[in-house]
Amino acid sequence: MTVSNNRLQEAIDTLKDSGVRITPQRHAVLEYLLNSMTHPTADDIYKALESKFPNMSVATVYNNLRVFREIGLVRELTYGDSSSRFDCNTTDHYHAICESCGKIVDFHYPSLNEVESLAEQVTGFDVSHHRMEVYGTCSQCKAKAAH
Ligand SMILES: [Zn+2]
Numbered sequence: 001m002t003v004s005n006n007r008l009q010e011a012i013d014t015l016k017d018s019g020v021r022i023t024p025q026r027h028a029v030l031e032y033l034l035n036s037m038t039h040p041t042a043d044d045i046y047k048a049l050e051s052k053f054p055n056m057s058v059a060t061v062y063n064n065l066r067v068f069r070e071i072g073l074v075r076e077l078t079y080g081d082s083s084s085r086f087d088c089n090t091t092d093h094y095h096a097i098c099e100s101c102g103k104i105v106d107f108h109y110p111s112l113n114e115v116e117s118l119a120e121q122v123t124g125f126d127v128s129h130h131r132m133e134v135y136g137t138c139s140q141c142k143a144k145a146a147h
């Protein structure tokens with residue numbers, strides 16, 4: 001599973017334009033995120049890269065992710081007390097979440113703009129965005145359960 005180098009190059013250009021220094025670790029975190037379709041946590045990324053960067057800590061990964069988030073390269077998905085998941089797909093999309101393994105899968109559905117305008121009317125909020133998630137059992141977990 002590799003992303004087109006284009007996407008990585010674009011992301012690196014965005015970092016450069018924002019004046020962010022590209023360290024080897026930063027490059028590796030970014031590449032891992034772009035290749036990952038699973039919405040990893042900082043810990044997942046740390047575990048995947050620790051053998052390559054023995055001096056790297058989870059805090060370093062977090063700091064890099066914060067930098068990426070601030071310039072709009074990734075989205076942080078928070079779930080109450082559990083650790084945030086990071087999503088490098090910044091286009092509008094929704095998520096299906098497996099209740100058994102925690103996997104998050106993207107899917108596209110016409111953006112529910114009516115919900116936002118209705119919510120504004122009903123609550124008087126200035127709505128900035130919304131999140132929609134469907135929950136269930138992913139196909140892999142379903143196959144496992146059938147055995
Ligand atoms: Zn699952």
Ligand SMILES: [Zn+2]
Nearest residue numbers: 087089095106
């Ligand atoms: Zn996503």
